[in-house]
Each structure stands twice: as C-alpha cells, then as structure tokens.
Amino acid sequence: MINRQCVCVVLLTATAVCARAEAPRTVIRSARVLPESTVAFAELTDVKGLLATIFDHPLRQKIESLPSYQQATGSNDYQKFVLGRDMIENLFGMPWREAIETFAAKGVSIAVDGPTRGVAVIVQGDNAESMKLFRDKLLTLGSMAKSGKKVQKVSYRGVDAHRIEDVRMAVVADQLLLTNHSDLGKAILDRMLGDELPLLQNADRFQSSLKTRNAGATGWGFVDVAMIREAGVGQNVFEDQINQPIAELLFGGIQETLQDTPFVSASFTARTERMFLRLSAPHEPDSVDEKRHYYFGADGHGRGLKVAEVPEELFTLSTHRDFAEMWLRAGDLFDERINDEFAKADATLTTLFAGRDFGEDILGSFNPEVAFVSSRQTFSGTTPIPTIKLPAFGVVMTMKDSAKMTRELRRTFQSMIGFFNVVGAMNGQRQLELDMEKIGDDVELVSSFYVPEQDDRQSTAAPIVFNFSPTVGFAGDRFVLASTQELAKELSTAKTSNPNQMADNTAAKLQASILQRVLTDNREQLIAQNMLTDGNSREEAEASIGLLLEVVGYLDDASIRMGQADGELQLDFSVRLDCSTNPGESP
C-alpha cells in the first residue's frame, strides 16, 4: 500500500514537473482564424508603439528643422500629400495617427494563402462598433478613390461583407478582415465564426517558428519555405547554383540553407535608438553539402577573423570563406560558362605567380578566416591630396606556412608592381616606386607609391591615383594587402587577438560618423553629381547633399551578422541611431 502510494506521489510529482517544464504555448489571435495553408504571415502587435517610435523620435524635430526639409514641404507634391491627408482626417473625424492607433489598437496582421494566392489583412480594434465605423469610413474612402464606384454588399452566414472592385471586407467582433480573394475571405470568416477547421496556429512548422517570437518585438513574421518549395514556386531561389561568383561568396550558404529549411521567421524591433531585424531558419551544420564547406567550414561552424579596430575605421567585414576550396570546387558550384572564366583566370594568375597553382598553392596557403577593412584617409600633413578622396581598403588573412609564403608573396608583389609600371609606361601612366620597411622584429611592409610630377607635388587637387599606395604587410603568420601604406601599417602592427576568431561566420559593420566624414571630404563631387544627374541648381544641390550628410549623421552604425545558435542560421540586421545633441559631428 505504501509502495503504491509512493508510486502515485512520484507519478503525480513527475507529471506536475513535466507540466511545469513545458513552455506555455504562444497563441497568436489572428493565426487562430487563418487557414493552415497560409504560406506567409506577418504581424505588428504594437502599432501605437511603432508610431510613437517613428513620429515621436528625438531626431524628428531635428530633421524637420533642416532647410532641405522645409524646402521639400513647400513643394507641390508635398502640398498634394497634405491635401489628401487632410481629406482623410476630415473623413475619419480625427488626426490620422489617432485613427490608426484607435482602429488598430490590438494589432495588424497580413497573410498570404498558398492554394488561393490571396492576401488577407486582419485589423484588430478595441470593439465591434469601432471596427464597423472603420469599415464604413474605408468604404467611403474606397468609393471616392474609385470615382464613386458603387459598393456591393452581400451577407455570408449572417456577416455583412462588402466589396469594392477587388477588395472585400467584413467585420466580425473586433476584427476587420480585408482580402482580395473571396475563397480566402470565406475560409477566414468560417474560422472567425467558430468552425473547427485546420488553423495556422496549429500548423507544425508555424508552431516551431513561434519560439523565435520575442514578446518585446515590434513585429514578427513567418514564411513556410517547405510549402513554397513543394508548390514549385520561386524555383530559382531554391536552385543549387547561383552562378555568380560574388553572389555565391555572399549568399551561397543562405541558398544552401533555403534548400532544406522548413521555414524562415523574422523578428523586427524598433526602438528609439535602434532598429533590429533577425531572420532565422532551422539549420543543421551536418547536412551542409560538401561543396559549401568553403562557406560554413568542414564542421559547419567556420568563423570570421577578429581584427583590431583601426583609426577612422569605416567598414569591416569578417568572415569565414575558404577561397582555395571554392576555387577548386568551382566545377560543382558554377556552370560551364563561369568555369571557363575561372580556367582563364587560373591560367593568368598562375603565370603571374611564377607557375605556382593559384588555387592550390597560393589561395591554399591561407587559412579560411578573412577580414576586409576600410578606413577614411586623412592626408594629414601630406601632399599631393587627390580631389576625390577614396577610403583606404585592405584585406587581412593568416598564412598556413608563414616562413615560406612571406618570401613568395613579397616577391610576387614586387613583380606585380614592376608589371604595372611597364604596362603603365606604355600607356603614359604614372609610375610606382617601391619601398621596404621593417617595424620591430616582426613586421615587414613592402609599399609602392605613385611618383608625383613637379606640378602635383604640392597639389591639393591631384588625380585620383594619389589615393593609392599599394602595400603588403607581413606580421608573423598575418598577411595584409592594403590600398595604402598607412592602412597596411595599422593592420600589420595591430595586436593579435586571442583567439583570433570571432563568434560568428560573418559580421560586417559600417560606422556612420566616418561615412559622414568620407562624404563630407567629397562634398564638392557629390554636389556636382547631383547638379548633373538631377538637373538641380548649385543651391538646390547643396541643400540636397546637406540633407544627405545630416541624415547620415543621425545614424550611429549599421551592422549585419550571420551566425548559428540553437540549431538556427541567424541573419541579423541592425541600425543604431545617434540621438545625441550633435549627431555625427562633422570634422
């Protein structure tokens, strides 16, 4: 008896623990009225919050005080917009923002149905009366927009449904449904009226995707990739080959994931100081096809190279890409036409590298972690200064056998500069002068400089080539190739991180304040381009470029990250805003 009681107690306790361990099921109200065949779904839960973030943003007042904004609001197009807005506000009897906040108080959802390919929008308000009022206003507005076109009214299972051209709308309780497809409309109304039919909310893939839904997010979305794939829609997205080497390098891994993943979800957060979007898709590193090992690494967990920040850093991109493997697997990744181009390039580069196989011997001598860095050039204390001031850029990699490769690469760089000089001399172009520098025991730089002619030496409006002083740097196993000696020196002498890999496969960051300075350095060029392409006067072009610079100044940085966590491939986009008093202070 005691034993039986003990067993019961244990079972009850275990059940209770299990019940507590199971996460509470997330329920999305609009997903409970949408059919299971929904292939894409997106919701904005906090419309009021989103409007407040955008329209009560501290930067709004600053942007509105800009002369170029004032100029834009004086244009005829803007006046027409204001007229239209006023008309809508008169119709609704309240300011547009208040109208949206009232009628979409509980959120807005949009869905695309697979079989019908219809689109449905569900607006959730406070109560049935306000939604009926909203519907009536929309019908009046629609009728006016369609030059007095008559509204058709039908009844479906006791619900009044209205149609104006292709748009159907109906109100059930506090929900307003708008759709462009009657079958989809009926399917949603059946569910709104309580019929027990298969629901999106209960669909397996939708359920799985819900774990990425963050309660604090401004918006969330789901795409049923498996259903789209099975339907044979957008075949080119799911094809094995991209057939463009640059696109393959950037998106090859994403394409690989889309071929297998059941769904993609998106989570969007808007805050005063940051906009963030995360796309995630279930991803199994073990199932990655061999030909894309160059992208994710053989173990599926390849990571980018960590590099130290350099002064005036504009942009960095760190990633894991095994270029040698990609080069050698070109036959699997690309079609015949691209492979012919690879073969030609291989022959030329092999010649340039003194007969050593470019793919295997040269690219193969580097580890797959790589970083690209770009920085603003200051030209402080030096002349000639070019009229167009380009940012410097460089690539950092690590060598597998530095003792051997340092000599090889140094010699190849010197040969290439000699080759450029010969070709350049035949075309009357400027010549490059070589220089070598040792910094401490570890760092060695081989630099080249364009030799200024007499007239150019003190010039502050020199030709564009004076942006470049191609340099290679060697620091232990680190190899740097940069467009300027200054950047090469920074990247070569920076302290090595330990570990030298970052946490993600790919991460990129753009510093807006530096971008603003780069643009300011080239303000005259931008004004000239604006005058020529837009036909603006000098004053109009100055205002337009001034606005561009101001707007860039309101950004802090923009970043992209691609990594893996919890069995997902995650792609994050983030934009941070500078809400300080003097955003992006101009130099």
Add this chain to the structure above:
Amino acid sequence: MTRAMNISDVNPDWAWSPYKPSAESPWDIRCAAHLFRRAGFAANRSELYSAVQLSPGEVVGDLMVASREGEVFETQMQALIRAALASGNAKQLSAQWVYRMLRTPRPLLEKTTLFWHGHFATSAQKVEVAELMQTQNDLLRKHALGDFNTLLLGIARDPAMLIYLDSVSNRKSHPNENFAREIMELFCLGEGNYSEEDVRELARCCTGWEIKRKKFRFNQYQHDGGTKTLLGETGNFGGEQGVALVAKQASAPRFIVAKLVKFFVMDEPTVSERLVDPLAKKLRKDDMNVGPTIQRILSSNLFFSSHARARKIRSPAEFAIGFLRSMNGSADAYKLADSLHELGQGLYFPPSVKGWDGGRTWINSSTLLGRSNLIRQILDHSKTRFAKKSLADYLRQQEIKDVSSLIDWIEPLLFAVPIPQAAKSRVAKLVGSDDDRMKDAIHILCSLPEFQLA
C-alpha cells in the same frame, strides 16, 4: 524683303544693315524667338516677352556682354569642371557642357563656343585626356567672341589639337604637313587659297613644336632655322609668325564669315562672296575680332528676313537644349549628353577634324526617330522638371487647360514655322488623362518635321 526674292539678288548693303521693325516685319515674340534660337539655345516665354519690350539691337547688345550673373555662374561651372576633371571622365565633361548650355546666362557665348568646337574639331575619343579637352574648351570659350588670331595661335599650340592631329612632334627632318594643311584648309583659308608649297613651308615654320607631358614645348634643336617663303612672303619665320601670316590672308576673314553666316543665318544656299565681302571687310577692320561681326549678323535685315527664318535644321544640341530652355526645363545632363551623342553631336566627340557638317546631314530616318524618342524620354524621365515642377503643374501655372490652348502656347515658343492644321487636328483628338494627353501632344508636336527647323 520676301523669300520670293532669290538670295543672290539680295543687296549686301541692305542685308547687313540693322533690322528696323516695321508693320510688314514686326518685332514680336516670334521674331524674338528666332533670335534666341539662333543666338543661343532658345528662350522661355518670359524672356521673349521681356525681349520685345526692348529694341532688337538692345537685345543683341545684351547677348554680347558678360553680366554679374554670368560671373557667379562661371564660378559654379568651374566647380563642376573640377569635379569632372577629378573623375578623368570625358563623358562627365560632356554632361557638364550640356548643363552649362541649359543654364547659362550667356547663351550667345555658349553657342559661339559650340561653333568653334565644330570649327576646331577635336575628339576626346582620340585625345583621351579629359584635362586637355577642357583646356581647349576653355580656350574656345575665352576667345569665342574675341580675337580670332589669338584663338588660332592658341589652337595651333593646343596639346589636345596637336594630339588629335598626330602632331605631338614636328621635327625639321620630317616637317608635319598634316598639321599645316589643316590650319590652312579647315581652320583659316579654305581650299584653293593656298598651294602645296605653302603647306610645306608652314610645316617648316612649325618645326620644333612638341607636346611633352601634356604641355606645349618649343624644341629649338628641332626647329628649321632656314628661310621660308610662305604665302608670298619670305623670311626666317617661326611657328607663331607662320600662323599669323596665314591669318593675315585676305581669304581668312571671308572663310570665317562664310562659316559664321552658315552657322547663324542659313544652312542653304551657300552665301555668295558678294554678301560675304562687307562682313569680311568689317572683320579685318576689327583686327579679326569676331564679336562685332557676329553682332552685326544677328542685328541685320538678312537675319530677321524670310531668307533666314526656318532656314536652318536644328542640331541635336539646339533640338534638345532648346526644347528644355523654352520650357524652363531641367533634366539629367548625363542622359542628355548620351542622347546628343547618339543623334550625332557628342560634345567633346566631333566625328572628324572637319567637325559636324550640319544642315541636312543632321536628319535621316534613324535620327528623326531618335529625336522623337529623345523628346519622349525627356518628358517621361523622373528627373525632368519644368520650372522645378512636373509638366502638368508647369502647364497649369501657364494657364494651359487643354490641348488646344497648349498648341496656341507652344507654337510661337518652339516653332519657327506654323504648325500644319492637320497636325493640330490630330493632336486635338488625343485622349487619356490630362497629364498623359499633354505629354502625348508635346511629343507629337516635337516629332513634326516643322519642329526640326530653327
């Protein structure tokens, strides 16, 4: 004076006397539009109405002089040129010139610069260095309404021209006759006004002229220091003296005046020497200063007579820039420059050392279609604005309510001859939204053969 009278019967004294408006030949906006089409790239309605408040002579006088507005504009253009040179892209230079033509407050200066660009034709296709092309363009503009002798000598030593004529070195062992021939035949005297011996002697005068590192250089060791006999004069001439001797010939002002009359007054027929002579004498009397001669041409009875009205075919630049300037338009200068190139008038890219033939050669079945497409492209392009407005808003501001009022408005502004009734009827039948109908109407009207005439 009516067109019925043959041009060969025209009295030269009457022809070049100042035009005095009369009941038969009034100074009205059609007349002013004719002047602005020829002396520039057309004018908008308000400029035309302002012009008719003045006398024709006063308007031409104003066209000749630089204004304060011109100085400010020139400063802005220098910034555009610097930007174009920084890119090293001749196409950007071409776009910059289109922009200048569209907005210049000195249209006559620009039109005359274009004349000299065709006269001293040099193409960036061969020269390749944008900086040199612009240096030449600056030279043309600087002397466009000034001293021809200075301009000729400048061009003779201009690096872009010498590169274009394969004359980067002229050595005493092989004097460059090609360069010397072009100076006499194309730039100054015309065929039949020099001998082959003169060509050889001028080539000897210019020996030692070289282009090194994109600059003109005189290499005294390669100069032929011997005695030369050039155009009847003998001496130990250098290049400068040789070029001056060519410009001193009696045929030089006649050659230049004939080209100016063809450019500003009529494509056909070629004017007789009898008509050219009074102006040639004036040009010589003015020490080859072309400004007063151009002023005389543009103020003359002949210029405002039926012999000149609608007697020219619009060049692509006159066609496109004129259309936009007439309607206060602004557009993407790159696209316009490309279109001009496609229609046969690439700025900085003339087809040969002879420049553009002009006249009827501008028109063939392909360019006629291209011109029509260009107007449509301008009208439909998102960057095109008319007085900073959309076309619909601009026409509304001009109080144009329908197609028929559009025709009445556009005819004196854009057309050198009346629009045929059949075309008006066709346009009046257009249907569609107001905006589209207006665009279609302008497109049809500007595709008419009559619109090709200046």
